[in-house]
Amino acid sequence: MHNKRIPVLLAVLLLTFPTFAETFATGGPHTTNNDDSCDIALLPAATLLLPYFEVDTRPGGETTLFTITNVTNQPQVARVTLWTDRGYMVVNFNIFLTGYDTQSINLFDIIARGIIAPDLGTGEAVSERGDFSEAGNPLVDLSACDELPGVIPNVYVQRLQKTLKEGLAPAFGNIPGCAGVGGQHENAVGYATIDVVRKCGVLAPDSPQYYEQDILWENVLTGDFQQVHSGNNYAQGNPLVHIRAVPEGGSIQQRLADPASYTVNFERTFYGRYQSGETLDGRQPLPARFAARWISGGTGSFKTSYKIWREGRTDGATPCDQWEVRGGKLPITEITAFDEEENPFTVAEPICCINTRKELPSASLSSVANDDLYPPIPNGAVAGWMYLNLDNLENDDIASQNWVVTSMRAEERFSTDIDATALGNGCSPEVAQSEVYEGNDPIGPSPNGN
Amino acid sequence: MNRSFKLFALSLSLALSLGSSLFAANAPSTIANDDSCDVAVMPAATLLLPYFEVNFRQNQSETTVLTITNVTSTAQVARVTFWTDRSYPVINFNLYLTGYDTIRLNLFDIIARGIIAPDLGTGSAISPEGPYSGPNPNLDLSRCDELPGAIPQVYVRRMQEALANGNVPAFGSLPGCPNVGGVHTNAVGYATIDVVRTCGFLFPSDPGYIENEIAFDNALTGDYEQVNPTAGTEASNPLVHLRAIRKESNGKTEFPRTFYSRYQNGGTADARQPLPSTFAARWVDEPSKQTSYKIWREGVTGANAACGDYPANGAIPVSEIVVWDEEENVEGATTSATLPEAALVSIADPSVFPRAGNATAGWTYFNLDNGALDGKATQNWVIVSNRASDNDAAALGNGCTPETATSVVSGGGVVIGPAGN
Numbered sequence: 001m002h003n004k005r006i007p008v009l010l011a012v013l014l015l016t017f018p019t020f021a022e023t024f025a026t027g028g029p030h031t032t033n034n035d036d037s038c039d040i041a042l043l044p045a046a047t048l049l050l051p052y053f054e055v056d057t058r059p060g061g062e063t064t065l066f067t068i069t070n071v072t073n074q075p076q077v078a079r080v081t082l083w084t085d086r087g088y089m090v091v092n093f094n095i096f097l098t099g100y101d102t103q104s105i106n107l108f109d110i111i112a113r114g115i116i117a118p119d120l121g122t123g124e125a126v127s128e129r130g131d132f133s134e135a136g137n138p139l140v141d142l143s144a145c146d147e148l149p150g151v152i153p154n155v156y157v158q159r160l161q162k163t164l165k166e167g168l169a170p171a172f173g174n175i176p177g178c179a180g181v182g183g184q185h186e187n188a189v190g191y192a193t194i195d196v197v198r199k200c201g202v203l204a205p206d207s208p209q210y211y212e213q214d215i216l217w218e219n220v221l222t223g224d225f226q227q228v229h230s231g232n233n234y235a236q237g238n239p240l241v242h243i244r245a246v247p248e249g250g251s252i253q254q255r256l257a258d259p260a261s262y263t264v265n266f267e268r269t270f271y272g273r274y275q276s277g278e279t280l281d282g283r284q285p286l287p288a289r290f291a292a293r294w295i296s297g298g299t300g301s302f303k304t305s306y307k308i309w310r311e312g313r314t315d316g317a318t319p320c321d322q323w324e325v326r327g328g329k330l331p332i333t334e335i336t337a338f339d340e341e342e343n344p345f346t347v348a349e350p351i352c353c354i355n356t357r358k359e360l361p362s363a364s365l366s367s368v369a370n371d372d373l374y375p376p377i378p379n380g381a382v383a384g385w386m387y388l389n390l391d392n393l394e395n396d397d398i399a400s401q402n403w404v405v406t407s408m409r410a411e412e413r414f415s416t417d418i419d420a421t422a423l424g425n426g427c428s429p430e431v432a433q434s435e436v437y438e439g440n441d442p443i444g445p446s447p448n449g450n
Numbered sequence: 451m452n453r454s455f456k457l458f459a460l461s462l463s464l465a466l467s468l469g470s471s472l473f474a475a476n477a478p479s480t481i482a483n484d485d486s487c488d489v490a491v492m493p494a495a496t497l498l499l500p501y502f503e504v505n506f507r508q509n510q511s512e513t514t515v516l517t518i519t520n521v522t523s524t525a526q527v528a529r530v531t532f533w534t535d536r537s538y539p540v541i542n543f544n545l546y547l548t549g550y551d552t553i554r555l556n557l558f559d560i561i562a563r564g565i566i567a568p569d570l571g572t573g574s575a576i577s578p579e580g581p582y583s584g585p586n587p588n589l590d591l592s593r594c595d596e597l598p599g600a601i602p603q604v605y606v607r608r609m610q611e612a613l614a615n616g617n618v619p620a621f622g623s624l625p626g627c628p629n630v631g632g633v634h635t636n637a638v639g640y641a642t643i644d645v646v647r648t649c650g651f652l653f654p655s656d657p658g659y660i661e662n663e664i665a666f667d668n669a670l671t672g673d674y675e676q677v678n679p680t681a682g683t684e685a686s687n688p689l690v691h692l693r694a695i696r697k698e699s700n701g702k703t704e705f706p707r708t709f710y711s712r713y714q715n716g717g718t719a720d721a722r723q724p725l726p727s728t729f730a731a732r733w734v735d736e737p738s739k740q741t742s743y744k745i746w747r748e749g750v751t752g753a754n755a756a757c758g759d760y761p762a763n764g765a766i767p768v769s770e771i772v773v774w775d776e777e778e779n780v781e782g783a784t785t786s787a788t789l790p791e792a793a794l795v796s797i798a799d800p801s802v803f804p805r806a807g808n809a810t811a812g813w814t815y816f817n818l819d820n821g822a823l824d825g826k827a828t829q830n831w832v833i834v835s836n837r838a839s840d841n842d843a844a845a846l847g848n849g850c851t852p853e854t855a856t857s858v859v860s861g862g863g864v865v866i867g868p869a870g871n
Contacts, residue, residue, distance in 0.1 A: 022850060023479045027704035028697035028721075029486050031479040032850035035871045037486030038478060042844050044730075044868045069813050071730045071846065072867040100778045100866070102732070102813055130778025132859060132866070219868060222730055222844035224834075237839035247477035248871055263476035291493075291521045291671055293552075342550045342580025385519050385552055414677075414684035416839065421491050421671040421688070423521065427481035436582060442523040443550070443582070445493040445668060448484045 035219055035248050038266065038284055038427035044071050044219045046245035047270060047283050050192040051309035051403045052363045053082075053225075054185075055107045057161055060231045062187055063108040066240060068194055068223035073099035074137040075124070076220055077145060079197040080105070081204050082164070084182030084190045086327030087312035087362040090163045091156065094200040096122045096145045099133030111164065111188045114157035116150055123147035139216060139251055145200040164188035167323075178320040183328060183361060191309055191363040194240070196221060198251065205271055206316035211280040212252060217245035227407075227417065234409065238417040241309075241403050243270050245282040255280075266427060268398055274315050285426030286311070288391040288399035289446070292406045292420035294337065294368045298382040300410040305367045307417070310390060311401035312362040329359040330400075334389040334433045335374060336443065339381030344436045347375050360390075365407065387443050388420070391430045399430035477871075484668055484693050487705065487850035489723055493521050493668045495694035496709060496722050499641040500746030500831045501792045502532075503676070506562035506610055506637050510679045513558040516689070518643060518672040520547040524586035525574070526669050527594060529646045530555070531653055532613070534631030534639045535792040536763035537749040539653040540612045541605065546572045546594050546649070547670075549583030561609055561637045564601035573597040588665065594649040613637035627757040632764055632790060640746055640792040643689070645669055654710055657753055660719045666694040676840065687840035690746075690831055696721035706850060707826055713753045724849030727827035728869065729816040731834045731843035733773070733797045736810050741797045741836055743843075747818060748829035749791045764790045766828075769817040771802065772859050772866065775809030782806055785860050789818075794835065815866050816843070819853045827853035 022032040031037060053064035070076045081092040093116055095103050103122060109115040116122070125146040129135070136142070152160070155172070163169045167182030182190065193205060196216045203210040226237040247262055255262040262282075269275075270283035286309075295302035313326035335358060337345040347358060358373055360366065368374045368386065377384075390402035404420035424431075424446030431446070433439035480486060497518065505511035520526045531542040543566055545553055553572060559565045566572070575595035601609075604621070612618045616631030631639065642654060645665040652659040675686040696703040701719075708714075709722035725748070733741040749763035765788035773781040782804035789795065795802050803814070818830035832843035847854075847869025854869070856862025 022704075024704045026697065028702070029480065029484070029695045029704055030482065031485070032487040032704060032706070032848070033477075033479065033871055034488075034848050034851060034869050036478045036480070037488050038481045039483075039486055039488045039490040039492065041488040041490040041848075042842050043488065043848070044844060044846065067732060069730060069732065071813075071815075071844070073865050098778050100774050100813075102774070102776045102811070104776075104811075128777040128779075130774070131780065133778045224732065224841050226839065235838040237836070237841055239841050239844070242844070261476065265476060265478055265481060267481075291519065293517060293519070293673065338550045338552070338580070340552045340554070341578040342548050342583050344550070344580060344582055383552070383554070385521075385550075387521075408686070410684070413682055416675065416684060416686040418673055418686055418688055419491050421493060421521070421691070423493065425481070425483050425490075425492070428483060442584075444522045446483050449482050 035244050035246050038425040040241065040243065040284060040286065040422065040426065042239055042242055043244065044222050045242035046196050046217055046219050046221070047243040048194040048221055048223045049241035049243060049309065049403065050225050051241060051405055052191055052307035052365055053107055053189070054227070054365065055111045055188040057112040057188060062229045063106060064225055064227050065104060065106045066223055066225040067102060067104040068221055069102045070097040070099060070220055071222055072220045073132055074134050075099060075140060075142065076137065076218065077140055077197050077200055078221060079195045079214065081193045082190055083192065084163055084167060085361045085363040086167070086182050086323045087314045088163065088169065088181035088323060088327065089204045089206045090190065091160055092204045094145065094148050096124050096127055096148055096200070098127050098129045100130055101127070110152065111160055114152035114154060116152065139198055139218070141199040148200060161188060164190050180320060181323045189363065194221065194223065206274050208275055211271065211275055215281055217248050217250060217282050219244045219248050233413065234415045236407065236415040236417040238405055238419065243283045246284060247282065270401065273311065286401035286403050287422040287424050287426050287428060288389065288402055289423040289431060290388045290390070290404040290420040291423055292386045292388060292404050294386050295383040295408065296368050301412070302382070302408060302410045303367065303369070305365050305407045307405040307407050308360055308364050308366065308390070309403040310360060310362050328361040330361065331393040332358040332360060333391045333393050334387070334437055336387040336434065336436050337375040337377060337384060338387070339377060339379065339384040343379065345375035345377055346436055389431055397429060399428060401426060484695050487723055487848040489690065489692065489725065489849065491688045491691055492693065493671050494691035495645045495666055495668050495670070496692040497643040497670055497672045498690035498692060498746065498831065499674055500690060500833060501640055501744040501794055502557055502638070503794065504557045504561050504637045506558065509558065512636055512678045513556060515675045515677060516555045516557065516672060517552060518545065518547070518670055519552045520549060520669055521671055522667070522669040523549040523582055523584050525549060525583070525589060526586065526667065527589060527646050527649055528670060529644045531642045532609070532639055533641065534612055534616060535790045536616065536631050536760045537751055537791045538612065538618065538627070538630035538760050539655050540639065541609050542651070542653055544594065544597050544649040546574045546577055546597055548577050548579045550580055551577065560601070561613065564603060564606035565599060566601065567599055588647055590648045597649060610637060613639050630757065630760040638792065643670065643672065655713045655753055655755070660710060660714055664720055666696065666721060668693045683837045685835060685837060685840040687833060687842060692722045694721045695723065709829065712748060715752065725829035725831055726845040726847050726849045726851060727817065727819040727830050728846040728854055729818070729832040729843040730846055731814045731816065731832050733814055734811045734836065735797050739836055741834060742794050744833040744835050744840070745789055745793050745795065745818070746831040747789060747791050766790065767821045769819045769821045770856050770860055772815040772857065773803050773805055773812060774815065775807055775812040779807060780859055781809055781812060783859050785856055817854050823853065825852060827851060
């Protein structure tokens, strides 16, 4: 690409420098480049987030499927990590993707049956390679990828189920048991991350070494998920959250050896919590505030729930007794419901001696009809939109990260999932309670300058 | 893969003097909101419904339902325009949205019954106003007090004829115009929703619309549902959110072209983000589930188009389509397909997706540029539709990415993949 317009102010400077990028010192926008902003968009990414999954370990019930595609001609390794709803890392595994490969994963197969990728697994030695797919990727070490496991030993499957359903991670080998790492559910519940990595290793994103040894910065993956209940004939799908690495490219050695060329300009990143606030992963951060539609009741018996992912306060060293507080009870700044006639409804203000603070865990599915969490609608309105300021109230000038998917069902036969609208990007500062809650500012999109 | 184009080196001090959101080197160049060419689900100045389909002859059948929300405290006027699948502007109307207002539009109500917003319309004189909703000093509400809730029957019939048969009947002193849309069983087309500053009557394709009526507030969000109660199907998706981005001081944008450039002889005064041209989209072709794609494309007609110009929008060339199976094999590829401006096309349609294999799933590479090789990629949008769900396809570059030539799969030199940074 070539610069099409060069601000006069910089013209003299630019005469002495090569100019490949479409950036504009004083323009609007400042950049027209790809992979050069804090905006979460549906473009090939280095990390995909499945904000919420739910799997009935009995056949014929609820399950979550996801599909990932490598849209480049070079092979890639994707590290899939399943986390509890409090952000406890339960299991991870690698998927080898040849160039232009697509891999579908039914989480029922993994969590209930211990099968990752029927029938032969996804290793380099067993994966097909198309005519236009290259054999190698100079950034990827495939030495341990030849035959990736297609089947998980039963002891791991039992551990997986116990952790995702009961929040109890049993002791395993020299790893001590840990209670309270997840909530208790009838089904297996949690969230998943999928990262491009440079080898078929075993490190998880909750390890600081992951960012120095395993992670890569290639924006090459795209994917979606479906939530299916075959018994009830429900099916709904949505793209995974596409989180790009910015700047893209390079090996860890290249990035560390040439920091001037790989400076990450985000103040914090998606995985910043696992690096003591460092930004080595280069992943875009997620926003804190959302606008999401709701319909509840009416002639179609509508039901709206929100699938919400939240950034916890946990990391790989979190003690067992802290998971509930740091991952399961994350405070919320504000939830305000508007009906279709612009009337706002709020949850009650704190009353003396009663804690009315609203909390949600790291991954949840919550109904707008739940008056303990969402504002009751006393005027009988059946539709409107919800303002969700999901910052965790730490008052640290950085808004905590979140994602919201609006999940609707109607007439016991229709169902849809769609992303809520973000009211700022992940680089927007935290926003205090609005004027509706006796704050100062009106509800609305974040200002353009962060 | 290292596709990074390194940014030019400026001193940090210089960059800081130019603005806090601009970085000297490396990336991202900006962390500001509304400051890039990336199309995201964030409040926008224009919402695009890429494809609608309405059985206007039968209630409880195929219809498209739109919901639009003003997420700001100040009032907004939204100009809704329905276009045929060859981009003939059929009808427009204004919606008055008070601060935090939400309006739902069932297109069946409009196209079949001529009712825009039951029951009283949407005017500033009759819309309720919430306790935190305020006025917008940039709006001229002089013609917004009682916006029509009902459309006269003569307009309704004209709309139906245009959207279903592609034929615009003569009306008063206005001559008829044939072949401005395809012939369909149902009413088919696309819709745009712009923030505007008056309750006027101009279409986006009319001279004067951009100069006099369009506004630049990124205040709207919205989604659609494609519903067929009789068939028991429903799918929904966000509308395409196009943000207006320009420098406040002089109103100029740095986009090389914008969403509405075609109506300004290439001008960019609307400042709307342009849409991309290359996409990756999943497909499934099984007895119980068959993928279709809803595709919107930028046509070739501009301002003041004549009747005879619209048929060209019915068969716009497609640069390349490659269908991959899940084993990375090419199921089929074409560089000779054509598509109209708005279409719903099945993966089983061999004229668009030639497939020699027997695979039942994979992904499709779309290079929907019109092949004019003029240095600018034309704009497009793709939605993967599986009846039970609609998902946006992943774009492989943003709308500022130059056109992409034919890939090695079809005998060209380009390796299929994301656009360079």
